[in-house]
Amino acid sequence: MFLNNLLIFSALAAFGLMLIVSDWRMRIAGLASLYFVGFIVILQIWPVALASVKLISGWMGIALLSTSMLNSVDQANDHRFNSEMIFRFLMTGLIWIVVAAIAPSINEWLPIPYTNLYIGVSLMGSGLIFMSLTEDFFEIILGLLTILTGFDIIYSSLEGSALVTGIYAFVIILICLLSGYFSSIVLYKEEE
Amino acid sequence: MNAPIIWIISPAVIAILLLFIKNETFQDYLYIGISLMFSVLTLFIKIDLVGERGFLTIGIPSVLNILGRSFILLESDKFLIFLVYFFNAIWGSNSVILKRSARFIPLGLIYTAFLLAAVSVEPFLYSALIMEIAVIMSIPLLVSPRAANKSGISRYLIFQTMAMPFILLAGWFLAGGEISPVNPEQLVQATILLGLGFIFWLAIYPFHSWVPMVFDETDPINSGFIFLLLHTIYFILILKYIDGFAWLRTYSVFFQALRFLGIIMASFGSIGLFFEKSIRKMIGFEFLHSIGILLVAVGLSTTRGIPLFSYLIGSRLISFSILSWSVSRFESLETRMSILSFKDLTQKRPIAGASFLFSLLALTGMPLTIGFPPQQTLYQYLAADYPTILVLMILSNILITVTVLKLTKEVLRKKYELIYLLSALKEDLFLVFVITVFIVFGFFPRTILVRFEHLVSGFKFLIN
Numbered sequence: 001m002f003l004n005n006l007l008i009f010s011a012l013a014a015f016g017l018m019l020i021v022s023d024w025r026m027r028i029a030g031l032a033s034l035y036f037v038g039f040i041v042i043l044q045i046w047p048v049a050l051a052s053v054k055l056i057s058g059w060m061g062i063a064l065l066s067t068s069m070l071n072s073v074d075q076a077n078d079h080r081f082n083s084e085m086i087f088r089f090l091m092t093g094l095i096w097i098v099v100a101a102i103a104p105s106i107n108e109w110l111p112i113p114y115t116n117l118y119i120g121v122s123l124m125g126s127g128l129i130f131m132s133l134t135e136d137f138f139e140i141i142l143g144l145l146t147i148l149t150g151f152d153i154i155y156s157s158l159e160g161s162a163l164v165t166g167i168y169a170f171v172i173i174l175i176c177l178l179s180g181y182f183s184s185i186v187l188y189k190e191e192e
Numbered sequence: 193m194n195a196p197i198i199w200i201i202s203p204a205v206i207a208i209l210l211l212f213i214k215n216e217t218f219q220d221y222l223y224i225g226i227s228l229m230f231s232v233l234t235l236f237i238k239i240d241l242v243g244e245r246g247f248l249t250i251g252i253p254s255v256l257n258i259l260g261r262s263f264i265l266l267e268s269d270k271f272l273i274f275l276v277y278f279f280n281a282i283w284g285s286n287s288v289i290l291k292r293s294a295r296f297i298p299l300g301l302i303y304t305a306f307l308l309a310a311v312s313v314e315p316f317l318y319s320a321l322i323m324e325i326a327v328i329m330s331i332p333l334l335v336s337p338r339a340a341n342k343s344g345i346s347r348y349l350i351f352q353t354m355a356m357p358f359i360l361l362a363g364w365f366l367a368g369g370e371i372s373p374v375n376p377e378q379l380v381q382a383t384i385l386l387g388l389g390f391i392f393w394l395a396i397y398p399f400h401s402w403v404p405m406v407f408d409e410t411d412p413i414n415s416g417f418i419f420l421l422l423h424t425i426y427f428i429l430i431l432k433y434i435d436g437f438a439w440l441r442t443y444s445v446f447f448q449a450l451r452f453l454g455i456i457m458a459s460f461g462s463i464g465l466f467f468e469k470s471i472r473k474m475i476g477f478e479f480l481h482s483i484g485i486l487l488v489a490v491g492l493s494t495t496r497g498i499p500l501f502s503y504l505i506g507s508r509l510i511s512f513s514i515l516s517w518s519v520s521r522f523e524s525l526e527t528r529m530s531i532l533s534f535k536d537l538t539q540k541r542p543i544a545g546a547s548f549l550f551s552l553l554a555l556t557g558m559p560l561t562i563g564f565p566p567q568q569t570l571y572q573y574l575a576a577d578y579p580t581i582l583v584l585m586i587l588s589n590i591l592i593t594v595t596v597l598k599l600t601k602e603v604l605r606k607k608y609e610l611i612y613l614l615s616a617l618k619e620d621l622f623l624v625f626v627i628t629v630f631i632v633f634g635f636f637p638r639t640i641l642v643r644f645e646h647l648v649s650g651f652k653f654l655i656n
Contacts, residue, residue: 135343151356164360
């Protein structure tokens, strides 16, 4: 029980970090923590070897994201208005409350542990909010990765296929590579 | 050696090797040659050959096993394989002839390989994951790193990625329901999940906004190649789902929803096209309109709708390709052109202008075009059972026809000298050839459209 609550709290705290800070390094640290929490959650269902694929692929993706951001000139830590931060946080808080309210009924559809379901659906909803309030491609990628992490936690609780795990890891890495591709656009612009 | 190794793994490996060739012209020719080779191979190779082997016939197995799952390409999939590689070769040749640098050379082969992998994976519910890889891979093939605007591409990525969780979850729901019926509550849940996945995949209202945006942000030679292939495969996968689940085939609400969404898309597309000024966005709206027509065809009863769907997708592939090529030809003069400058552009590129108008007419199903027979049959079927949808469908096609007539009127205001036209003919010899073949197909449409029946021949529960 304590571990479950701790996992839920850690997942929400990691996402909260991504939401509130402007520094891209801290956001990436938040995402890395999310992957770690996801790993611990999946570890309760899957063998260590298969669960660690999720963690390794996620962190590989994060390494790619960091490298692309380091090479990009678009890494200024733009300061956001406090009102924007409060709005984002309240929106996400609302999502967490809504998920807490509807999770028991979703649990009737999806017979998986409540902790996994709550973390998964909360992350999916939060990622959606995070992604929809921005036009910045890096933030869109962070939001997409959050949604995929949430879905991964739910889907891993339902099915444990090696092929799906492999392809899913490949998808995560490709999405991170896309971020690198678009940060090269910024470099091109600077050269011009 | 087996079919997936030949048509999925080899093209992907060859595409990577082609990346090392520095000479772009040589790379283009190799790409065309290799694509043509893979399409021609379908004529000589028999999959799972039983009995006597002919002279020049090679027999190979159909299955490749990876990590406990199978990739299976059957004899009935050979037309699809032929089609996608021939499509690669034709679009590659076009980019060379029209002197447009196509971003899909050489990585288009990997993209094609992933699309085929999605069709061939068993259990086929995993195709959503492979399609996601194909979508991510398509983005560098669509957008240059120098592109300033990428909001359409971002939306494309988001909406296509959102489809994957829904389809995978629906797959889990249905895992036990392939033969035995699932309970009614489960049926509704699975249909909702599957439906949401399809809606995201096919860019159906209200998730359609990215289509005109992406068409506006990308060169038509790239967007046409990527999206025509992608949506053809999406439709094949949807048919595979309908064929694979007995309960889905008999679930009338599902087909009602397809017809309803289809007519919404057709109407949206035609209204958008009617009011649009940007030519690139116009082809985006025409794309939405044609998705709608295909959805309505699939939404008819399976015995009638599916063969009709195969004709419609054949005529759409041909007409939409010519539409994209003609816009691409225009763009050698001016990128992102407006409809307001259509008259002047047509003066400089009369053949491209004619191809543009003629292909739009074919997509609306005008008589003496390749789109006429399938569209006419669709009207007949709709008149028998769904008159409201028929009226809306005719109205949507009228809107596009009026747009074409408006443009034709603009073009005819100007006088063209014969010598000038002759020089234009010489310049656009390839388009002249294409449009001539296109017109001939309009007179004898069955000669080519009937071959597209092979596209659905593998769906034994849908065509019998």
